[in-house]
Amino acid sequence: MMKQVRSFIVGGLTAAAVSASLCLGGCSSTAGVETSGRASWDEQGARSLEKNVVFNGLKGDIQIVDVRSSMAGDIMRAQATMRSKDKDTLPLQYRFDWYDAGGVEINAGAGSWKPLILYGRETKVVQGVAPDPRAKEFKLKIREPD
Amino acid sequence: MKNGIKTLLAMAAIGALSLSGCASTMQYGDAGSAKPISTEFGSSDLQQIAEAMVDSMITFPPMVELTSARRPVVSVDKVKNKTMQHIDTESVTDSIRTKLLRSGKFRFIDRTTDAQTVEELKTQRDSGLVDKKTAVNFGQQIGAEFLLTSNFSEIKQKAGSTTDVYYKFTMSLKNMKTGILEWSDEKEIRKVFNRGTFGR
Numbered sequence: 001m002m003k004q005v006r007s008f009i010v011g012g013l014t015a016a017a018v019s020a021s022l023c024l025g026g027c028s029s030t031a032g033v034e035t036s037g038r039a040s041w042d043e044q045g046a047r048s049l050e051k052n053v054v055f056n057g058l059k060g061d062i063q064i065v066d067v068r069s070s071m072a073g074d075i076m077r078a079q080a081t082m083r084s085k086d087k088d089t090l091p092l093q094y095r096f097d098w099y100d101a102g103g104v105e106i107n108a109g110a111g112s113w114k115p116l117i118l119y120g121r122e123t124k125v126v127q128g129v130a131p132d133p134r135a136k137e138f139k140l141k142i143r144e145p146d
Numbered sequence: 147m148k149n150g151i152k153t154l155l156a157m158a159a160i161g162a163l164s165l166s167g168c169a170s171t172m173q174y175g176d177a178g179s180a181k182p183i184s185t186e187f188g189s190s191d192l193q194q195i196a197e198a199m200v201d202s203m204i205t206f207p208p209m210v211e212l213t214s215a216r217r218p219v220v221s222v223d224k225v226k227n228k229t230m231q232h233i234d235t236e237s238v239t240d241s242i243r244t245k246l247l248r249s250g251k252f253r254f255i256d257r258t259t260d261a262q263t264v265e266e267l268k269t270q271r272d273s274g275l276v277d278k279k280t281a282v283n284f285g286q287q288i289g290a291e292f293l294l295t296s297n298f299s300e301i302k303q304k305a306g307s308t309t310d311v312y313y314k315f316t317m318s319l320k321n322m323k324t325g326i327l328e329w330s331d332e333k334e335i336r337k338v339f340n341r342g343t344f345g346r
Contacts, residue, residue, distance in 0.1 A: 072205035073214055075249070093180050107248070112178030112193035129201035132249050146181055 031057020032143030035080050037067050038099075039136050047071070058142065061086050065123065067140075074133040080140050083123045090118040093145050096128030099137040107131050116142070185302075185311040185337040187233050195315045196241035198333040203319065204249050206329050213251040220252050220319070221290035229300035229313070239296065242317075255290050292328065293320045307341035 038050045051067045066081040076098075084090055093113040098106045110131075118124055128138060180190040203209055212218060222243055225235035246252045270281040296317040303310045318330040 072207075073210035075204055075210075077205060095178065110178075112190065112197070113176075113180035114194055114197070115180050115182075115190075127201075129205055131245065146176075146179065 032141055033058050035064050035067055035140040037069050037078055037138055039069055061090055076130040076135045078128045078138045079125055081125050084118045084121055087120040091145055092116040092118055092142055094126050094142045097139045098130045098135040100134040101136045106135055182337055185309050185339045187231055191335050192238055195238060195333045196245060199242050199317050200245040202331040203329055204251050209329055217253045218292055219288050219290045220292045220294055221255050223293055223295045225296045225298050227298050229298055293322050309339040311337045
């Protein structure tokens with residue numbers, strides 16, 4: 001009786017371990033960083049950028065050192081500088097999403113992920129250009145590849 | 147004996163689990179995914195090229211100046227595909243043209259639909275169906291001021307189990323009146339495939 005119970009427990013544990021490892025392989029979640037910047041103009045016409053960085057994972061791997069933005073004519077450009085905290089090469093992906101003055105996304109869902117290779121302890125800059133002059137706010141998403 | 151049955155059951159459970167892991171699946175994918183499947187030219191490469199070219203062109207200072215007061219008319223030339231692959235390069239230039247149009251900075255003429263245009267104009271003029279006052283006459287289209295030309299090349303290297311492919315897409319904007327290149331840029335992409343010991 002005792003032996004049967006033990007073998008049942010061992011079998012169950014093995015199955016649990018197998019299913020856990022399968023899940024790890026197949027259901028990994030995508031962690032990432034979201035950096036945003038919203039441009040606004042004061043009464044004198046001076047431009048300022050309100051910045052925000054939200055980490056949802058990757059906090060131990062990269063650091064957002066700087067976020068800035070400039071204008072090329074009436075088109076908004078964004079730049080973020082990131083530093084790797086890792087000594088190994090990090091394969092990452094990033095994309096920029098753009099929003100108008102009312103916070104509505106421009107060309108919603110049309111953006112694509114771009115590969116980003118961050119070498120050990122390297123500082124790298126990613127740049128994005130707004131799709132049209134309506135853009136006043138951007139979101140930069142960085143994540144591990146799927 | 148009973149012990150054996152239990153072990154069999156446990157093995158069957160493991161087998162079922164591993165089978166569920168290998169079963170065929172079908173699902174929608176992200177159209178903007180940057181997951182490389184092979185070293186061949188893929189959708190993400192197309193998107194990266196299109197975005198890089200458009201971003202560069204609309205932020206190049208002389209172009210910013212040129213497009214600040216008017217929207218120049220541009221014609222898109224066929225891509226010179228010098229790669230060893232059969233690539234729908236029109237799809238690449240279509241993406242670039244769409245993005246440039248949507249930026250509100252440029253206007254385009256499309257020579258691929260000229261046959262249909264001629265047919266429609268003929269119908270308007272000759273069929274007797276269309277009011278002469280509203281019928282569009284021949285010879286009123288606007289000539290393009292610029293020509294957008296592009297080259298696409300690849301360098302492929304293979305050593306042992308590693309395949310390394312380097313792509314380079316070069317695009318230029320030529321002023322058709324003066325023959326001067328007003329803007330040019332290139333996008334490079336490198337894809338590396340390492341065949342594993344038990345790889346495909």
